[in-house]
Amino acid sequence: MLELIKKIREKTGAGVVDIKKALEESSGDEDKALDILRKQGLKKADKKADRIAKEGIIVSYVHADGKSGAMVKLLCETDFVAKNDKFKELANDIAMHIVAMNPENEEELYTQPFVKNPEITVEDLIKDSIATIGENIKVDKFVRITV
Numbered sequence: 001m002l003e004l005i006k007k008i009r010e011k012t013g014a015g016v017v018d019i020k021k022a023l024e025e026s027s028g029d030e031d032k033a034l035d036i037l038r039k040q041g042l043k044k045a046d047k048k049a050d051r052i053a054k055e056g057i058i059v060s061y062v063h064a065d066g067k068s069g070a071m072v073k074l075l076c077e078t079d080f081v082a083k084n085d086k087f088k089e090l091a092n093d094i095a096m097h098i099v100a101m102n103p104e105n106e107e108e109l110y111t112q113p114f115v116k117n118p119e120i121t122v123e124d125l126i127k128d129s130i131a132t133i134g135e136n137i138k139v140d141k142f143v144r145i146t147v
Contacts, residue, residue, distance in 0.1 A: 004030060008033060012038070019033065019037065069145050070099045070143070072095045073139070073140045073141050074137055075137070075140045076135055086129060087129070090126065094126075096115065109139065111123065126139075
């Protein structure tokens, strides 16, 4: 049992109490316990993302593995744009890019080739969105989240 707990802890970073509960719920099945722990991690990450989301007009959170991810806060000129699907998609794309490419700061983020299309930079992606939406957009900040 101790070896199994140790193995699961290495994979998930979860606490021993959470691992024991997950193993009890899954009748000792390692894969089911891992799935339970991932779902718990996603719930914790979503709650943390919701708390941070109150800081800005639009925020997008993308999970990488159930225990970490990234959130980006974009600024725009009007609330109308913040409700626009294209704007939300842009926030999601940038958050996904941060998870995949791990930029150090905003300057580096803007100049990196975009993960979905390396022929353009993140700055080009934002400029294309501005052209479509018709309003200035900028990354106010991004944060990496771990739970």
